[in-house]
Every structure is written in C-alpha cells, then in structure tokens.
Amino acid sequence: MPPKLSFLDMPAPAGYVPGLGRGATGFSTRADLGSAHRATDTDIPDDPERFRDPDDAGILGRESADADDELADEIYAQIDARMEERNKKRREIREEKERQEEEKQATIGGMFADAKRALSEVSHDEWLNLPESGDQTRKNKRARIEAREGLRSYNMSDSVLEGLRGRAEIGAHVTETDDGSVTHIKAISDARDKILDLKLSGRETSTSIDPSGYLTSLNSENSQSTSELADIKKMTPFVESLIRSNPKNAAGWIAGVRLAELKKKPSQAIQLAAQGCENCPTNEDVWLESIRVNDMVNARIIAAQAVKRLPESVRIWEAAADLETTEEAKKRVLRKALTSVPQSVQLWKQLVNLEDEEHARLLLRQAVVSVPLSVDLWLALARLEDHKAAEKVLNRARKAVRTAPEIWIAAARLREQVNGAQKEVDKIMKKGVSELEYHGRVLSREEWLTQAHICEKEDAPLACGAIIRATVAQGIDKEPEHVQIDTLLESSRDLSYPVTSRSVLELATEMFPFSEKIWLTWTALERRLNSGDQLWSVLEKAVTSCKKSTQLWLYYIREKWHHGKFKESREIVSRAFEEVGHAQEIWLEAVQLELEVGQPDRARDLLEKARDVGVARETLWVRAVRLERELGKAPAAISLAEKALEEFVECDGLWIELGKAKTESSGVPEARDTYIQGTKNCPKSVALWILLAAAEESRGVQIRARSVLEQAALINPYNEELWLARVRLELRAGNIAQVKVLLSRALQECPQSGRLIVESIGLEPRSHRKSKLVEAVSKNENDGYILVLLAKSLWLRNQFDKASKWLTTALEMDSNNGDVWLWAYKFFSERGEGVDEVIEGFKQAEPTEGEVWSSLKDDIGNFGKTEVDLLKEGSSKLDLGSK
Template sequence: MVEYKSFLDMPAPAGYVPGLGRGATGFTTRSDIGPARTGIAGDALKAAAASKKPEGENGNEEEEEEDEDRFKDPENDTGLFSVPGIFDPEDEEADTIYSEIDKRMEERRKTQREAREKEIEEEFKKKNPKISDQFSDLKRDLGTVSAEQWATLPEVGDLTRKNKRQRKNVEQRFYAVPDSVLASSANQNAMDSSIEADGSGTTDGTMTDFRSISMARDKMLGLKLDQANKADGTASVIKRSDSAGGFTNVDPKGYLTSLSGSFIPSTTEVGDIRRVRPLLESLVKTDPKEPRGWIGLARLEELAKRIVKSRKVIQQGCDNCPRNEDVWLENMRLNEKHNAKIIAAKAVQFIPKSINVWIAACKLEDDINSQKRVLQKALEINPHSDTLWRAAVNLETDSEDAKLMLTQAVELVPMSEDLWLALAHLETPANSRKVLNKARKALKTSRAVWIAAARLEEQDGGLQDKVYKRMERGVKELEAEGGLPDRAQWITEAEKCESEGAPLTCHAIIKATLGQGIEEEDRKSIWMEDGKDCIRRGSYETARAIYAYALQAFPESKSLWLATCQLEKLHGKKEALWEILEKAVKTSPHTEAFWLMYAKEKSIAGDISGAQEILSRAFELNPNSEDIWLSAVSMEAESKNYDRARKLLERARQEADTERVWVKSVSLERQLANYDVALNLVTEGLERYPQNPKLWMQKGQIFESLKESHKAGQTYFAGTKACPFSVTLWLLLARFEQSQGVAIRARSTLDKASIVNPKNELIWLERIRLEVREGNTAQASTLVSRALQECPDSGLIWSEKIWLEPRLQRKTKILEGVKACENDAFILITVGRDFWQNAKFGKAKTWFERAIKRDPDNGDGWIWFYKFLSEKARPEDAQALVDGFKAADPHHGLVWPEYLKDPANFGRDLSEILKLAAASVQL
C-alpha cells in the first residue's frame, strides 16, 4: 500500500524558492552585506527548467538558440540588426552629415556646459572660499619681507610657562564664602577695650604697647615708599610730619600722578625682554663688529627703562664699529644734547664722509650761526653733496648770499635739479633763462627744468603760443633723450602748476602730453575718465585743459561738450559757459540739447532777449524740432507774451505735429482759463492721437473745471478704455467716483486697475487711502499687508503703514521700513516727520537733508524740509533751501506735481508755489 504524504510533508521540488512566483526574490536585513537571494534565484530557475525536460529527450541547438534570442535586449544590435544592410552613397553622405551635426552640437553644448560649470564653480568658491584663498593677499605680502626682517622675528619661546602660570593663578582664585565665616572672622582680631583692675591689658602679666606697634608699622611703610620713589627717579610725594605722634602723611594726588607717569612693563613684555636679552648679548659677544646687534641691545635696554645701561651698550658699539654711521646716530639719540655734541664730534672724526652724521650734528646746535659753521665744515669735506648744499642754502636769510651759495653749488653739483631750480627762482627773468639753459644742458632728462622754463615764460607775460611752443620743444627733447614719463605723471605736474598759479603751463603740459601711449579707439573714454578724476581731486583747470584737448580730436562728441558745459556750470563762470555753448552750437548745430541748454542758461541769467535770439537761430537750423518749439513757447509764456506763444503753438502744430505739441497747446489755454478753446483743441488732439493719456486727463479736468461732472466721469472712463496701462487715468477716475459719493464704484475701479497693472505701488496706495478716507482703518491695514507682499521695497507703502500705526508704536515699523528700503526718498521723509513730531529737531533735519540729496527731483522732500526750516530754523537757512530748490527744479512726488501743474499757479515763481505747498501739508 502506497503511503501518501500530506502536502506540507512532501519534499520541495528541485530549485524551489519560496515566494518566487509572486516576485519575492529575497530581502536585505540590517546585518546582511547584500541581497539575500539575488545570486540564488538565477541558478534556481535554471535547475527548475532542467528538471522539467523529459528523460531521454535531446535538445535541438536551433531551438535553444531561438529561445535565447527571444530574451535578448532589443536595444542591443545583435540578431536582426547585427546584419549590415546595403548602403548607397546617399546614405553614407547622410550619415556623414548627421555625424558632423552631432559633433557640432556636442561642441556647442560643451562650450555652454563648460561656461555654466565654470560660473557655478566661481559662485561656489565666492560663497565658500578656502582658507588658503582668504590669506592669499597676506601670503603675497610675504614676498616683500627681506632676509633682515626674517632674522629679526622673535622666537616663539616656551609657552608652557604661561600655561603653568595660568594653572597657578587658577589655584589662587578667591571665591565667595558664607556669611557665617565673615561674621566669625569679623571679631577674630578685635581688641578688647576693657582694662583689668590691675591696669594690664592681659591676664598673663605681660604688657602690650599698641601705640608703639602702630608707629613702627607706619614708619616701615614710609621707608618702603621712599625707597620705591627714589628707585623710580621720581620726585618725592611723601611728606613726613614732625608731629608729636610721628605719623607719616601721604599726598594721594601726587602719588597717583607719579604712578601714572611711570612706565610699568606688562608681564608679556617683561618675558619677551628677558628672553631676547641673552640672544642679543650672545650676538654682540660672538660678532662685536655687527652694528645691528649693538643697536638692538641698546634699544632693548631702553625699552626696559634702563637708560644708563642702554647708553653704555651703544658706546661699546661705537668703540667696536667706529665706521658705521647708524651706531653713532643711535648714540646721539640716546644721550642728552650736551653729550650728543661730543659724540657727534667723535663721529665726524671717524666717518667724515657721512652726510647723515653731519646733518644730525647740525640739528644739535641751537643758533643759526653754529649750524652754519657745522655745515661749512661738512661742505669742506663733502663739497659734492647736494643734501648739505640744500641745508646750507635753507639757513641763509639774505637772497644775495643764497644766490652766491647756489652759484657755487651748481658748479660743484651740476646734476642736482633742486639747486638749479632754486637758483633760477632767485635770479631775474633774464638771468633765470640763462640758468635754465645751463640746467637743460646738464640735466637732459629733467622735465622739471622744461616746466620751469614754461612757467617763466608765463610769469614774464609771454603769449599762450610761446608757452605752448616751449613745452612742446621740451617734450620732444625729453623723448629723444629717453626721459619721457607717462601720462599720469604729466597730469600730476599739470595739477601742480594749476595749484601754484600757472594755468597756461598747465594747459601746455596737457596739450603736449595727453595723447601719449593711448590706442586710437580708447582715446575718448580715457580722456573722459581723466577729466572726471581731475574734477574729483578739485583740479578744475586741468580738467578744462583735458576736455579742450579731447574736443579738438572729437569736435562732434555730444558727451564731451556736455561734460565741458557741466564743468563750467558747476565750477566756472557763466560767461565761460556761454562761450562754450556758443562753440557747441556752431560745431553741432543739429544737436537740440545744446540750443536748449544755451537758451535756458541765458533765461536763468535774466537775458530773455538773448534766449529768444538763440531759439530763433535754432528754429532756422532745426525747423521740425519739437523740443525747440516747446522751449520757445515756455519762454514766451514766462514772459507773458501769450499771443506770441499761441502763434508759435499754432505754427508748431502745422510744422511739428506731435503729441507733446497738442498737450502743450491745451495746457496753455487751460492756464489762461480759455476752457472752450482748450476743449476744442483737446477734442481735435484726441482725434489725431486717441492713445495719448495726457489728452484724456486734460479733457476730463476741463469738464471738471466747467462743473460738468457727468461728462468728466465719462471722459475718464473712456480714457481708461483707450489707455488701460495709464495708472494716472485710473486714479483720476477712482477719485472722481469717490468724490461723487460712490465709494463702491471707486473700489471696483481700483480693483480693475490692479488687474491691468499688477504690483503697482500707486494703485495700492490709492486703495489704502480710499479706505482711510472712508474711515475703514482695519481694512486699510489689511490692504497695507497685502500691498507689502507685492511691493516689499516700496517707500510709499511703508510710509503709509507707519502713519497707520499709533504714535508710540511707530519706532519698530520705522526700523523695518528703513531696513527694507533705506534709499527711498519717501521713507526718509517719513522718518524726518516722525522725529519732528517727537521734538528731535536735529535728527529730523538730518533725515530731511538725506531725502533731498537722495532724490532732488522729488518735490515732496523740499516741501517738508522748507516747512521744517521755516518753523524751526533761521530765515536765512530757509532762503538757502529755496535757492537750492530752484536749482534742482523738481517735477515729481505725490504733493508737489498737483501744485506745480495747477492752472491757478500759472505764472508764479517756484518759490511762491513751494511756500503754498508747504502751508497746505499737515504734520
């Protein structure tokens, strides 16, 4: 009977792997090195496949190969794709083209990839520099350290001593003790004031004289202080009294003064001195002929406040190194004047050719005659020293004596440039030319001689051409001799001549040398930069010379002419500016900016007729220029020639038919209150230019002036349809709707405007202020938060946020606002106003000044600053601000444009409009 086993008791088939059918091939635990059954599964599968074959069946090789090919990767070019096909020439050409394209694209991608990787690597190195890179500049500086400096570096020394001292100090630290210990020790040494009946202070029969003990202790303290005082070489500050008690009185003030005057080396310095002294002593013993060792040891003793020892050491150095001037000079320095003179006399006996020793000996003398005698002896021994001759000449008070001495000096020292120039300076102009001619022959590479010759021509009343020719000849000869310096040195010489009152020589130097060593294409940019550098240094005449030379090479350069005009406007005279502008309009007659600047400067100076004549000339050369037409109209309107201004505008609309001409025409009629004419003009202008937002604004404002509110609203609405990106039109429409009592429609209008013009600070500001005007402060605060999310660096929004806060809580918001947009003029004005409210007038003035300097074209800063000065400062300060305001001529802001463009203020002076605006704003 066959016994059948249960399923679970049956043996597993060959190659059986539990869970293999559902994809379980093993797992990895924490202690496993790798996959548990990755290698077993493949073997198991092969064994299972082999067990399924019938016994005695021979496998066919073709079927096995077919089965193997079936499991191959289709991406692998074997089998079907391994058989090469038939290629014709067109296929080969196509393959060649594709391969070339692939190579080209790979090279292109490679260049881009390398550039991108290089940029990422540079950015990473910039953010995470290596320590070696951080100290690269210091390591470069180590290349300049000489061997002598390396040798003088102190040794590191034994640092373990410091650690031992620190550990010792740690052991000696004091700590707080309980109050019980303090209380018990308070009476430990207390003296019992009670006296026994027998009159003794003790019970054992001995007598204690406390008074004698106290006197002895005070006497000992006094002796110690006296000894310390004498050792330091200071005056005695202890005063002993001869009172009966014998007490010693100490002057605390004098004692503290003596302590503060005395030098007490620190522990580190004392340690360094003790460590270095043996080294230097060993050096002077082993090599007594080395002067640096004696000097170092003497200075070490001086540092240790051992002056006597220092003098002895340096004297030994003089004895051992009598031919070295440094040792003698150090000996003279360390000794008093009387002894130093004796040392100097010995020094000149050993080294009579040392110029420094003679100069030091001369300085030791008190009177001029003694100094002259010393220098005369020195010159007898060293007649070819220009240093000694200069020192001797400087001591002479009589010009004739100095002249005689210089005449002898230049014969003995013909290569001294200073002596020749000094002699030429003292001589008459005729003799100066002779002296300079001799100097020129002796010093063929000296530019100072040629500059002095040119200055002599200028001082002698020579013509400009004569000075220029002399300098040009000098430059040619210097170039021939190989002594021509670079441009920077010549510019420095020109600035020096300017500072010394020789402007013609300054111009001559620039004209003769400015073009040296510059490429043709770089001349203009380099000369412009040279002029700016001279202006920054305050050398305005040199800058004029540079610009004049550059304009000769580039006569039609607009930037050069404007730079020259700006230089004369800021640092010159108005006549010079007019002369330059006249040259500019003649050289570039079709450049409108020159004509407009010329006419404006004439108008500012009060020469209206001259300005009109300039514009007439401009019309002839530029008949279709919009700017010239409008400038002429503005000038006629300022002169109150309104009929002539109308005729000019009428002619301009025919010859220069532009949008600005129509806008100016409408503005003039509005300012003159001719609303019907203005309405006709704006209607005609909108037919020509329907996309111009200013014409729509003007039309709506005309209807508002005519009290036709319905038409004004329709005009603004039509304008927003025609010009949806004009923020000002949306704001005018919203304000008009709110003024009509329809705040809901105003909110809707501003919502639409924000959709068309996202992230616009003016629209957000109007939405916030609309809620403030309606009394919805909470909604206004919410809008401020939303606005700052879209415009985080807007000074307008931050200012509004600050003013919405309570007064006592504004400081925090001000700090946040300044941090977010510190260079915004509106936030600077807000900070100034807050300081003003808190009565911090000095700080308020500082912030208002920062505001107008940061953005002088913002009229709001000038308004608030003028209001502040008119109330809290002197009248002359406010007037000075008005003058600066007129020069700046601002056109932007939130408050200022409303007053500047108000037709009611037409014809008024800018200062009057400023005062009106300042009176209207409230703190």
C-alpha cells in the same frame, strides 16, 4: 576490547610539553628518558578513540547532529561572513590610523635626520674647526665660570631653527660668533627693537602739567607701567643674550639702551650706548643712539667722535648740526659736512634754508655743480634767479637731467610769468614732452593730470592748460571715437580743478567739434560752477558747432531766461526755430518763455502757429488745452481737446485735460464719463485710472472706486502709483487691516518703492518705527523719500545737525525729486541758515518729479508763479507731524 580511557587517564602524546601554548619551555632528564630506547607506535595501545574531538561527544556532539543543525550552522556561517564584511572597512580605517600614529612616533635616528643630511655639506675645514663638546654637566669650576661669564655658546638643532624660521623668518639672517657657532637672531632682534620703539614712543608725554588732572595722569601711568613690567622682564634675557652672543651686532646694543630707558635707568642706557659705539664703531645707528641718550655737552663730544669715524654719514652730520643752538653754528657744521659729503642733497637743502636769498643763490650754484642730477636743487636755483638767469639755469638743468618733466614744466611756468603768451607756453610743453619721450621717459595720463593740478593750485593756469593740450590726448588716437570721447570726459570729472577740466573739454571739442556729448558735459560743468559769461560763451560755441542739438538750444534759452535776459532769450528762440523748428521742445520752451514775461496771448499765438504749420503733435496739443484751462476758459479747452482727440485718440494727456476741463465746467459726472472713455482708449495710463477712481469716490461710491483700481492693477501690474492709490483709498475708509494686507502685497511687487516703505513705516507702532527706518535706509540709501523721513524724525527730536546732514544727502542722491527740495527749504528756512544755497541748488537741479511738487505744478491756481515761488509756498504747507 580494552576499556575506554578517560581523557585525563590517557597517556600524553610523544613530545608533549605541558603549558607549551602558554609560553612554557620543555626539557627532559635521564629519568624521563629511561633507557635509550625510542618509543614507537607499537608501544602505544591501539585506541581508536584517542584522536577523537571531545566536542563531538556529549549533548552537543556532532554524532547527534541532524539536517536542522546543518542548516543552522550554514546560516550562522553566512551571518559571520556578513559581519566580517561589514567590519572590514572600519577595521582597515582603524588599522591605517594606528599605522600613521606609529609613523609619527619619531625614533632617535629620525629626530636628527635633518642634521645628518646637513653633514654632507660640511667642508673639511669646518670639520677641523668643530668645537669640543666640553663638560655639559657643569661639574667643574671652569665650566661654571664660563657659564656665569657668558663665554660659552651652544649650537641649536636644525629642527629648532626650522621652527623659528617659520615664525620670524630667522633663517634669512644669521650671525656667527668667534667660536664658529651660528645663531639666527637677526629677525628676533629687529622685532624686539620695534617693540621697544613702540613702547618708548607710547611713553613720550608733554612737559607741561595740568594741575587738575595730574593725579589722574599719574595713576594711569602707574597702571600702564605695571602692565608693562612683565613684558620688560621677558625682554631682558633676550636682549642680554643677544649682546653676549654677538657684541658686534648693533641691534643688540640699541635694544639694550631702550630697554634700560624702559627700566628708567638712564645711566645704564648711556653706558650701554658707549659700549655699543666701542664694539660697533662703523654703525651710524649706534652713534645716533648714543647722541640721543646723552646730555647736550656729551652729545656734542660723541658727535665729534662719530663724524671722525663715519665722515660720510649724512645722518650723523645732521644730528651734529641739530645739537647746535645758533644758526651760525649750524651753518658751520653743515659747511664742514659738505666738504666730506658734497653729493648730499639733503645737506645742501638744510644749509640753503638757513641762508638769506643772496647767499642761498650762491650756495645753490655750487650745489648744482656738486650734484648735477638733483632736480630739486636746479629748480630751487631757478626760483631765486631773475627771468633771464632762470632760463639759462633751466637750460643747463635740462641738459644735465634729460628725463625730468618738472624742469620742462618749470620752464613753461617761467614763460607764463614773463609774457603770459599761451602759444609760447604750449610750444615749450610740446617740445618737452617730445624730448622726454625721445629719452625714454613716458608719463601716464594720470601723472600728467597730477602735474596739471599742481600748476592750477599754484596759480599757473597757462602751464596747466599747456600740459593738458600736450599730453591728455596721447595714446588714444587709435581707439574708436566713442572710446576717445569717454577717455577725455573721464579726465574732466574732478570739479575741484576747474581749469584742468575746462582745458580737457576745450581740447575735446577741438578734436570732436560735433560731439553733442562733449558740449553737454562742458555746459553742465559751467552750470555747476555758476560761471555766467563763461557758460554763455560755451553755449554759443556749442549751438554753433551742433546746430541740430535741441537740448543745447534749450539750455541756451533757459540760461538767458533764468538770468532775466528775456530779450536775448527770444533771439535765441528765433535762431533755434530756424535750425530745429520741427522740435516740439523748442516750441514749448518758447511758450513758457512768453508766459514767464507775462504774454499769454503771444504764447497762445505760438501754439496756434505750431498747429497751422503742422508741427503740433500730442505734446503741443496738450499744452494748448492746458493753457486755455489756465486762462480760465474751460469751454475753449474742451473744444480744443475734442478736436485734438479726433487725431490723437490714444493720447492720455488729452483725455486727462478734457476730464479736468469738464470738471471745471460741468462737474464730476461728465468728467467721469470722459475718464471711462479715456481708460478704454488708453488702458495703460495709470493717471487716467486714478482720476476715474477719484471721480467714483467723490460720488460716494467707494466700492466702485476700489473696483476701478483693482481692474487697473490687473492691466498695469508692478506699479507703485496704483498701489499707493489703493492703500490711501483704504486709509480714507478706515480699513487699517486691509491697508496692511495691501502694503504687504505692494512691497512684494515693488520692494524698492520709497513711498510704499514710508507708508508702511507710518503704520508701525512708535516703538518699532526707528528700527524699521534704519533698515529701510540701509537697503534704499539713494531714495529721497526715505532719507527725508529719517531727517524728519531727527528734526522732531531736535537733532538739527543730523537732520541737516541727511537732508543734504537726500538732495545729492535724489536731486530730481521736488518733494525733497520742499522739505529742505522748509527746514533751512526755519533754521535761518543755508536758504540761499538751497534756492540756488534748486534752480540748477530743475526737478521734474515728486508727488507734492507735481501736484503744485499741475494746479492751475498756481498759473503765473515761478518755480521758486512754488517752492516757498509749497514748503509752507508741509506738515512735519508729531513724535
């Protein structure tokens, strides 16, 4: 057996080329081949080890592998497969990104793909007219001359134009030069023109000089010019290129003129304007620009040339007339203009405005013949004619322009001026609306309301009402009744036009005479307008139409009563008893009326009569008990209350009055027992619980008072009155820590309570109150207590104007809060202004809420005082506090 050869000593296999795997190329020579004999397998020594893998030998050779090695190989193979699977998704994502990046790298062919597609649309003539590419390198003299003189132009690629189109919409407007090149520059020129206009208008200053600030103004102007210098340099090549590329484009010349003005080169601006007129003789903007930049003498010459070139240009004729310094000269120019443009309404108006009334009438007669469709000219002529001639003019106008509502409105106003007959005015408007609809002109309700407002402002109330009656109800007859009523009421909301609002409401009451909602709205309107007799007239019609409306009867009684007409008020009360005698509100109003006129005995008789006829229910019983207390007869009040409680045991008002009567008669202990009994029968009455707690506190038993309020809170959760009572109880006890805890819990249950928020702000450190107050106002902008707190803080800082503003806002937002009125009266009375307005607004609002205000009204010591007296006395007791 031959010895085993090492690897390096073994002969190379047939056809082996060294380094073939690394890119080498094999070759052979005659010396390598020797004879032409081809080697065969018999020529190679038989060595069974020659094809053996060298890795199978040695320490790591496979011959020494055992079962553990096989297991390890299997485990490694599984790990490799697992890692391959984990990296597969990541690799795919990476490969996809690489592929997309490669696609983004556009080839030369791809860059011009859009141009190639566009070639399919090129016609045969366009192919023949394609310009030669020429010498792009500018190596010869001719190319340099052409480049310097701007005689060459180059086409931009479609990709560039597409990008510009996205920014400035250049693709929508193009210009074409003589050599066939197309450049999209319209939008660029318009934008540049606008920029120049803005800059020029920004630099316009007054001709007057303020010596004290002259140097400062010069410095500011210089700094502004410095900041604009870079923009001017950037705009210059754009404008020059625009003019060279298309001298027939007027926008380029105008931009050049204004750029020259920015550069403060007036002579250059004049020259560019003249060149623009030469190149664009049919463009009126260029002529107007040239007129503007020249002096008066040259401008007149240019205007004369312009009107020859463009005799039908109204703007040029107007500019020419403006150049004249005398009215006669202007008239002469305008008359000449009208010979060229007789259909120009604007020129006719300007000429008419320069004439006296007689000549203006003659001119307008010619104008309506030349421009028969101009409504303004017809109306102007009608205003200058007498009544009979004006009617004829309007009749002619109506036939010439059958779709103009202004003509019919003018006819109605003319009839109003002639005889003031409402029926005739209404007849004209109804006919006019019908004619307009026949000819296809239908105006919306809002448009007719606008016309009515115009008539009202111009003191034509009959025409205003006629418009309303003829138009406002149109289109709602098919709607349900409540929708029709709401639509009509919506049209009467604007109080700045009372005639229009009254006309709408009058129409509404004619359509729905038994609608209490409409009558109440009309009554509220008249009350806000403080119309006096007009209000009483409306109320008389209202109670006649809606005889069973308790609220309308109450309004009627109060209005007569508040104006001191007590006798008439009693008569209205008697009428109300006949119609709605079962209504407790009427009985209560009658009782209050008698007390106002100083007749408490008659008031007591009325209450007794109500009990006898069976009308008296809880409210009347409570009022009767209170009246006895107010008259100082506590025993009679107790007897009456106990009698009433036999029938109305669940009436908390009776328990409250009984407890107060016992306090006045016997003292707190008996009242406490009454309140305990009352809370058992009326556990939902918060007022009773608070009175019981106050009775316990007055006995010195704060623990008991605290327990009462906690029990009440369990029965009546989310009640701000109880939370306030608990907070103030702890404040009186000096438990500040407990107060903060209670306020935190209270604001969680009642986050919108203005009084709780005010209490919490009062406990904040002074440095934090302002921010807390601002936050509270932003979240509760309609709460009167918070707005008053803000006004008080401004008041203390002597910021009276701001305080007045916020108090006024509080009155508007929370007019039913009597406390707001108290603070407003205190502020304005101390300032010595606006007091009468506050009192009048207070009477109109008739507030029923407010913590301080309610306590003033409940105090029997104020019996016999008017609400205005309570307003004045209560405001004097308010404490503004300190900073």
